[in-house]
Amino acid sequence: MTDSPHLPDRTFPRRTLLRYGGYGAGAAALAGTAASWDRLTGADIPGRDGDSLVVATLGSTFDPAAQRALREGFRKLHPDIKLRLLPIQATDWSDFFAKILTQIAAGTEPDLVYVATEGVQLFAQRLGVPLDGLVRRDADELREYFADVHPSLVESMMYEGSLYQLPVEFNAADMYLNSEVLKKAGAELPPPDWTRDDFTALLRDMKRTGGSHFTPYFWTNRLWGGVVPWLFANDTNILAESKAPGGDWLWDGFYPAAQRRGRGGGFRWRTPQATHERVEEVYDHLASLIQDRLCSRPEGGNGDNLVGVFSTGRVGVTPAGGFWAGGLHDAGMRRTEYDVQYFPRWRTQRHQFGAAGFALLRTSKKQDAAWEFIKYSVRKDVLAELFVANQTTPARRSMVQAARYAKTGPTNWQVFYDTLDKFPTTGPIPAPPQVAEVEQLLLKHTGTALADPRGVRPALRRLQGDLEKAMERDV
Amino acid sequence: MTTTQHRAEAKAAVGKPEPRPTARDRGSRLLATLFLAPTVIGVLVFTVVPIVGSVVLSFFHWNVIDPPTFAGTDNYREAFTDDTVRVSFANTLIFMFFAVALQMLLALALALTLNNRLPGWLRSAFRSAFFFPLVLSAASISVVMKYLFNQEFGVINWLLGHVGIDPIPWLTSENSAMAAVVLVYVWQQFGFSFLLFIGGLNNIPKEIHEAASLDGATGIRKHLAVTLPLLSPTLLVASVVGIINALQVFEQPYVLTDGGPGDSTRTVVMVIYQSAFEQLRFGEASAVGVLLFALILAVTALQFRLSRRFVHYQ
Numbered sequence: 001m002t003d004s005p006h007l008p009d010r011t012f013p014r015r016t017l018l019r020y021g022g023y024g025a026g027a028a029a030l031a032g033t034a035a036s037w038d039r040l041t042g043a044d045i046p047g048r049d050g051d052s053l054v055v056a057t058l059g060s061t062f063d064p065a066a067q068r069a070l071r072e073g074f075r076k077l078h079p080d081i082k083l084r085l086l087p088i089q090a091t092d093w094s095d096f097f098a099k100i101l102t103q104i105a106a107g108t109e110p111d112l113v114y115v116a117t118e119g120v121q122l123f124a125q126r127l128g129v130p131l132d133g134l135v136r137r138d139a140d141e142l143r144e145y146f147a148d149v150h151p152s153l154v155e156s157m158m159y160e161g162s163l164y165q166l167p168v169e170f171n172a173a174d175m176y177l178n179s180e181v182l183k184k185a186g187a188e189l190p191p192p193d194w195t196r197d198d199f200t201a202l203l204r205d206m207k208r209t210g211g212s213h214f215t216p217y218f219w220t221n222r223l224w225g226g227v228v229p230w231l232f233a234n235d236t237n238i239l240a241e242s243k244a245p246g247g248d249w250l251w252d253g254f255y256p257a258a259q260r261r262g263r264g265g266g267f268r269w270r271t272p273q274a275t276h277e278r279v280e281e282v283y284d285h286l287a288s289l290i291q292d293r294l295c296s297r298p299e300g301g302n303g304d305n306l307v308g309v310f311s312t313g314r315v316g317v318t319p320a321g322g323f324w325a326g327g328l329h330d331a332g333m334r335r336t337e338y339d340v341q342y343f344p345r346w347r348t349q350r351h352q353f354g355a356a357g358f359a360l361l362r363t364s365k366k367q368d369a370a371w372e373f374i375k376y377s378v379r380k381d382v383l384a385e386l387f388v389a390n391q392t393t394p395a396r397r398s399m400v401q402a403a404r405y406a407k408t409g410p411t412n413w414q415v416f417y418d419t420l421d422k423f424p425t426t427g428p429i430p431a432p433p434q435v436a437e438v439e440q441l442l443l444k445h446t447g448t449a450l451a452d453p454r455g456v457r458p459a460l461r462r463l464q465g466d467l468e469k470a471m472e473r474d475v
Numbered sequence: 476m477t478t479t480q481h482r483a484e485a486k487a488a489v490g491k492p493e494p495r496p497t498a499r500d501r502g503s504r505l506l507a508t509l510f511l512a513p514t515v516i517g518v519l520v521f522t523v524v525p526i527v528g529s530v531v532l533s534f535f536h537w538n539v540i541d542p543p544t545f546a547g548t549d550n551y552r553e554a555f556t557d558d559t560v561r562v563s564f565a566n567t568l569i570f571m572f573f574a575v576a577l578q579m580l581l582a583l584a585l586a587l588t589l590n591n592r593l594p595g596w597l598r599s600a601f602r603s604a605f606f607f608p609l610v611l612s613a614a615s616i617s618v619v620m621k622y623l624f625n626q627e628f629g630v631i632n633w634l635l636g637h638v639g640i641d642p643i644p645w646l647t648s649e650n651s652a653m654a655a656v657v658l659v660y661v662w663q664q665f666g667f668s669f670l671l672f673i674g675g676l677n678n679i680p681k682e683i684h685e686a687a688s689l690d691g692a693t694g695i696r697k698h699l700a701v702t703l704p705l706l707s708p709t710l711l712v713a714s715v716v717g718i719i720n721a722l723q724v725f726e727q728p729y730v731l732t733d734g735g736p737g738d739s740t741r742t743v744v745m746v747i748y749q750s751a752f753e754q755l756r757f758g759e760a761s762a763v764g765v766l767l768f769a770l771i772l773a774v775t776a777l778q779f780r781l782s783r784r785f786v787h788y789q
Contacts, residue, residue, distance in 0.1 A: 299647050440753065447735040475540075
């Protein structure tokens with residue numbers, strides 16, 4: 001270290017400056033040369049020129065082959081409309097909606113968004129275009145579609161009297177059973193009208209023969225397929241359910257009298273009722289199953305880890321929808337190694353489902369083109385291309401046929417659509433515009449309620465209080 | 476030259492007119508400015524502007540879809556009265572304490588054990604092994620750990636079962652979820668402290684240890700009297716970085732437990748993320764973000780304040 005009070009001279013001599021200047025000029029010349037070469041840019045990707053109809057989908061919804069088919073088929077039909085599919089990777093629907101909303105905030109919103117029940121009312125209230133006028137205008141073209149789609153699915157896509165989406169797919173929470181586990185327990189596939197007590201007795205039989213690392217009933221703590229199917233079976237819900245008025249134009253125009261009875265303008269979920277005695281019964285029931293080691297403690301997540309443990313016989317029963325037929329097949333399960341049955345009866349045998357379709361955004365400047373795409377997306381030939389792998393249940397009844405399940409199973413495939421046909425009150429999971437907060441609160445307090453049998457009532461009281469606050473808040 | 480002489484010269488210089496900068500001075504300043512510009516611009520655009528933006532946004536209600544509306548101090552009032560926010564701050568502080576303490580102790584113990592006691596190739600192998608988790612994605616590690624910690628099917632409970640221990644509900648019980656999150660975090664992060672400590676230990680001159688040995692110091696006494704005081708600057712850096720990282724923990728609890736069971740593993744950054752991107756309450760989320768920023772600033776300032784007393788520079 002120098003002991004001079006002055007800093008050492010750090011100035012650059014002119015020669016050095018000139019040398020660096022020369023380096024800089026050389027680098028600039030190189031950069032200029034590189035910039036003049038032909039190269040790929042974002043604009044070279046088909047549909048990235050800002051003049052395309054942009055359709056956002058949840059990344060995992062359609063595989064690349066399905067996307068290609070969707071794109072090419074639409075191009076043949078409408079060569080004048082440029083189409084860009086934008087698969088957005090997300091862990092679940094709420095994550096997907098968050099990313100869409102971020103795009104909207106950034107001013108790069110798509111024209112159409114693939115929206116599931118979880119987001120139908122949020123999008124309808126804030127961002128969506130009601131399709132009423134367009135459906136009326138093209139009624140003749142759509143008559144065949146509505147005749148093939150159960151009205152419950154259509155009603156789940158309505159909000160305050162208007163239709164916002166045409167359902168493309170759905171999944172109801174039925175019960176999947178591992179055939180090997182059933183055989184070991186000396187049991188048969190339960191009958192369609194099995195009850196909650198039959199279900200518990202079956203779990204006990206499975207537990208007795210299953211070994212120490214076996215869990216008879218596994219479920220995931222989430223809005224779809226968590227505690228909600230049990231609430232529906234016990235004829236209750238965490239939010240009191242009612243119907244908005246309106247929608248007659250749709251029901252009268254497309255559905256026979258028997259099918260339109262009791263239909264309205266979409267569901268309303270406004271008043272929390274987490275402390276209702278029937279809700280408490282459901283939580284007590286699940287707590288007792290946990291206590292008796294007949295089912296797992298509720299774990300968060302999307303159930304991905306379930307495929308492995310179910311297919312290897314470490315789980316006997318779990319709630320899932322038609323999407324699992326493809327999932328289990330991909331996991332190497334043969335069609336005879338599992339089967340499916342309705343959710344067991346309690347006070348009712350009402351099931352819950354989630355559906356999805358394309359929502360048209362108000363901000364879109366290509367509304368006519370977007371409507372053409374929506375109509376195209378519900379055509380039978382298009383859906384056949386999209387859902388080759390049985391990764392979901394098509395919304396069209398005529399597509400749920402023996403041939404579809406011949407390779408993947410299950411044997412009892414009729415259950416998927418019959419869940420709607422045999423139980424017409426079957427309805428969507430409770431998803432008001434405040435769905436994100438409702439879901440988070442439900443998951444949080446369910447975890448606490450079932451951690452300890454004495455925790456049920458205090459947790460439900462807290463859930464009630466938090467839900468009341470959440471429902472008071474506007475999105 | 477002594478500091479006193481410097482001060483005297485500086486005092487004498489007061490009142491003298493500044494000498495006019497020469498062309499050479501101007502050239503070197505311009506060059507220095509050019510070299511600094513990218514970093515300064517980066518910091519301004521990616522750090523200062525977002526911080527200012529968050530502070531401004533914290534005084535508004537904004538849901539992305541509608542234009543923002545002025546909220547005054549509503550968002551801060553909400554943050555102070557919201558149970559979830561309060562619990563998340565408590566969780567984050569508890570997490571920080573255990574995670575940083577465990578990480579530092581483990582890293583220090585391993586660094587002292589491995590330093591100079593193993594052949595060079597083995598030391599390098601251990602360094603690489605301990606540092607490896609740090610370069611992996613926290614989300615990927617957490618996904619794998621979620622499987623390992625699964626109560627029914629996880630490898631950890633399966634191994635414990637072999638020694639007669641009942642399955643532990645690692646991620647599904649309020650009593651153990653935080654411990655599981657801390658363990659995963661420490662496993663991934665301690666490699667950083669370990670490398671710092673190894674570097675710090677290598678910088679301690681051997682002569683000092685030899686002198687201490689000649690004075691009769693052995694084992695633990697030598698570490699307490701010589702190694703730790705001389706390692707204190709490194710300990711300060713490791714603890715400052717560790718605390719800042721721990722206060723911002725997100726990926727591990729988000730993937731492993733999603734903040735549950737109940738709110739037992741919900742951290743402040745999780746609350747910020749969920750308020751903003753799931754519930755579309757960007758104003759409230761920004762207010763919580765500002766509070767977290769203030770907390771990190773306060774804790775770091777306190778650390779540097781305390782460091783005057785405990786940190787010894789050679």
